[in-house]
Amino acid sequence: MSIEIKTKENIDLKDCIFITGFHSIIGETGYIAVRHLTKTLQAERIGYIETPLFPPITSLENFRLTLPFEIFKNENLVILFPRMLPYRAEQRKFTQKVTQWIIDHKLKEAILIGGLDNQFKTGEEDCRVVPTTTMLKKAQENKLPLLEEGLQVFGPLALMLTALEIENFPALAILSFAQRGRPDPRAAATAIEKINKLHGYNIPTTELIRDAHEIEEEIEKIIKQQEDTVMRREPREDMYI
Template sequence: PPFVCMDESKISLPFEIYKYDKYVFVLTNVPPHSTERNNFSRALAEWTIKEKFKASYLIGGLDSRLKSSENDKIRCVITSSFKDIDKIEIPILEKGLFVVGPLAIMLSYFEINNFPAIALLPYANPARPDPMAAAIAIEFLSKLTGLSIDTSQLISDAHKIEEEIQELIKQRQERTRTDHKMLYL
């Protein structure tokens, strides 16, 4: 997309690429435009295969309203050539639920090309940023890769968001009570 924004004191790009040790991370701060989505996703998958990466670890999300219980945290989708799933216990996405968008395109391309890939899909609130879901995905990514990734800031942010939501709910309830009292005057 033809835009950038500021993130504190530096420019934040729509797509950012980072390298750490033997890992390459692609961060999409903004989803690709619908007219570019297929080409972007396919090009990224082709590049991953061409550069002979060992595997692809993708992170997406599932609507938290689809949870079967409060203990449900995450699901995954794996290509048939992904073998590292034995390292950790992540339930496979249930039949009848779908992955859509860039992750679906990339997973399809990886499957067709017999390339190992996993999509980590933590349950997330679709209406707002969900740092707790991000922390869950990163914790499972850490277990799969052996990387040590600190999620304490994400967890702290999640608690702050929850506190703010509870405060807004409390304020709304107080306003509603006040409004009802005024109706009876």
């Protein structure tokens, strides 16, 4: 069995903006951000990704079974919500498959969300960005601070950036400064606010800031459940994002 992306038939994704983020020890920033986007926008689930090492875990949400890797859509936003990290053995093929799917469906741009350890913060900026070559000009025009040379990006987000760069596709990783080792909803809010500014959206982030403590506790419970069942087989990497 190969990795397969299954979506509703005859769905038009041309010129849509792709967004995703993964679990990470740095604030769980990407996971919290995409989770918030799907819930706040009440996005429609249009598909999912099936892999040979499909994680053996599910739950109920809005009276429906959840899947480990779901694809949602709201207007011109297409959101990949990886509720779990793909197994390490599959991560390269997983990100390559998603990248090819983005290109095949003629999406316009990709935004990847992650966290950057607060210890690397030197000024007033609340994030750093990593653009592909075709996205560099837009990042500079919007005065987004680039990731300093010497710092590295790891994990699935790095693999996706690499695959998108190889395909000459416009993509931008937004790395919000975040707390290491604990969920950081405020960092997720920062990333969404940058997306709002870049594309003229008005996605609310008030809940992430107002209910930060409750969200943090909820995410910690989710992570513990996942680690107790599946993720303990693969120790989490000490990543910058």
